Amino acid sequence: MSTEYKxxxxxxxxxxxxxxxxxxxxxxxxxxxxxxxxxxxxxxxxVFNGRDGEYVAEFxxxxxIVTGTQTESQKSDLDVWVLxxxxxxDQTDFILQKCTELGASVLQPVFxxxxxxxxxxxxxxxxxxxxxxxxxxxxxVPAVKQxxxxxxxxxxxxxxRALIFCDEMRTSPPLPKILADMQGQKPAFLSGPEGGFSAxxxxxxxxxxxxxxxxxxxRVLRAETAAMTGLxxxxxxxxxxx
Amino acid sequence: MSTEYKxxxxxxxxxxxxxxxxxxxxxxxxxxxxxxxxxxxxxxxxVFNGRDGEYVAEFxxxxxIVTGTQTESQKSDLDVWVLxxxxxxDQTDFILQKCTELGASVLQPVFxxxxxxxxxxxxxxxxxxxxxxxxxxxxxVPAVKQxxxxxxxxxxxxxxRALIFCDEMRTSPPLPKILADMQGQKPAFLSGPEGGFSAxxxxxxxxxxxxxxxxxxxRVLRAETAAMTGLxxxxxxxxxxx
Numbered sequence: 001m002s003t004e005y006k007x008x009x010x011x012x013x014x015x016x017x018x019x020x021x022x023x024x025x026x027x028x029x030x031x032x033x034x035x036x037x038x039x040x041x042x043x044x045x046x047v048f049n050g051r052d053g054e055y056v057a058e059f060x061x062x063x064x065i066v067t068g069t070q071t072e073s074q075k076s077d078l079d080v081w082v083l084x085x086x087x088x089x090d091q092t093d094f095i096l097q098k099c100t101e102l103g104a105s106v107l108q109p110v111f112x113x114x115x116x117x118x119x120x121x122x123x124x125x126x127x128x129x130x131x132x133x134x135x136x137x138x139x140x141v142p143a144v145k146q147x148x149x150x151x152x153x154x155x156x157x158x159x160x161r162a163l164i165f166c167d168e169m170r171t172s173p174p175l176p177k178i179l180a181d182m183q184g185q186k187p188a189f190l191s192g193p194e195g196g197f198s199a200x201x202x203x204x205x206x207x208x209x210x211x212x213x214x215x216x217x218x219r220v221l222r223a224e225t226a227a228m229t230g231l232x233x234x235x236x237x238x239x240x241x242x
Numbered sequence: 243m244s245t246e247y248k249x250x251x252x253x254x255x256x257x258x259x260x261x262x263x264x265x266x267x268x269x270x271x272x273x274x275x276x277x278x279x280x281x282x283x284x285x286x287x288x289v290f291n292g293r294d295g296e297y298v299a300e301f302x303x304x305x306x307i308v309t310g311t312q313t314e315s316q317k318s319d320l321d322v323w324v325l326x327x328x329x330x331x332d333q334t335d336f337i338l339q340k341c342t343e344l345g346a347s348v349l350q351p352v353f354x355x356x357x358x359x360x361x362x363x364x365x366x367x368x369x370x371x372x373x374x375x376x377x378x379x380x381x382x383v384p385a386v387k388q389x390x391x392x393x394x395x396x397x398x399x400x401x402x403r404a405l406i407f408c409d410e411m412r413t414s415p416p417l418p419k420i421l422a423d424m425q426g427q428k429p430a431f432l433s434g435p436e437g438g439f440s441a442x443x444x445x446x447x448x449x450x451x452x453x454x455x456x457x458x459x460x461r462v463l464r465a466e467t468a469a470m471t472g473l474x475x476x477x478x479x480x481x482x483x484x
Contacts, residue, residue, distance in 0.1 A: 098467055102463075102467075103461055136462045136464075138461050217344075217482060218317075219343055219379060220379045222339075225343050232474040232475055235459055236417055236418050236475040237479070242457075
């Protein structure tokens, strides 16, 4: 990333991006620029769509922007999934926001035996991850999946991906060792609800060849801390921190 | 840590601990057990004081506990400090809670040029870190220091500790490299306010021999994410995750 001046405002757009395009904003985006930021005609923002890199753009003061030059070329993303049991609203928002900042590519809500919520608001979640992507200068937005049961998700699990089970079990190897032993498998992290996993879930998870149970240290991490901690460690050692 | 059954409730006490002691609870603790948890006479809890390990104890149903056997011997802690600019109340709470879960030994609030709060409520912070220590099964409680200016803190900086500056500068080496090159120096992490550091602060920090500027990846982490991310990576690679 260059160290040149960056406009603070970034917007995620669905449109294809190239220099010199006149692109209509949706109602919320136009309202945000005009009424929340009080952006004038000619105000500079950055725009990205997850495919074409980042462009600088000029606001027309009403409902469109005009793109200027490309400020970042598209980069390939981390390929790391996060599976998490929805918790209370604020903590779920927190998981979505922090995992977006830390580079998760897929966010998969999972209903487990002790999940104490029956619902997952995917529209709210999608808005959250777009906001976090805009702020964190990601060039992509993570995919938020429909919530599903742990059983269904495990039944359809892809062969080339390891599921790292962030468990409180003190007998599991530490996460850096698990990551070192993955032999080219892609990672996914699984964090449970506040009450943890049931004994039945635990046994089933540990019986699956693609599941690796990992120790995240001697302190018990809260549900919303575990996934992001795994992601931070993965990003630092094997990710794009260079 | 043993895998035996653990009582869910843990209390941090100031008193010295040994088997068979009758220890008075303070008013808040007695209220919590009796009225919040509705704990009966004979209810089992765990207690720790940061010095004597953890003991199981029995509630007398009123205002005292009687300690039984030791359930964990005292372990030495991570020796890692976190310096952070106070942000909004919820985010400051979050920094305190997550950094406690992840093993910080000292939490030092720092007023910087762009810190947008003049106050730091040390009583509230101390209650927060005690609660997080109780829940995360730490055997210690991190020390919360009085807030002070960055200038004063840097002027009194100890020679044997590196200050890792979690900056957005893309030219700094990645954190794992900084940690690998520390040659036995102890770490401290510094994270700024929402607006980042001023150019003057940045120049001054970079002129100091004990300051190491670190890259925490290509995505811009929020103020409250940066410190805990550094701590997670340090804990995983050099800490007590074994």
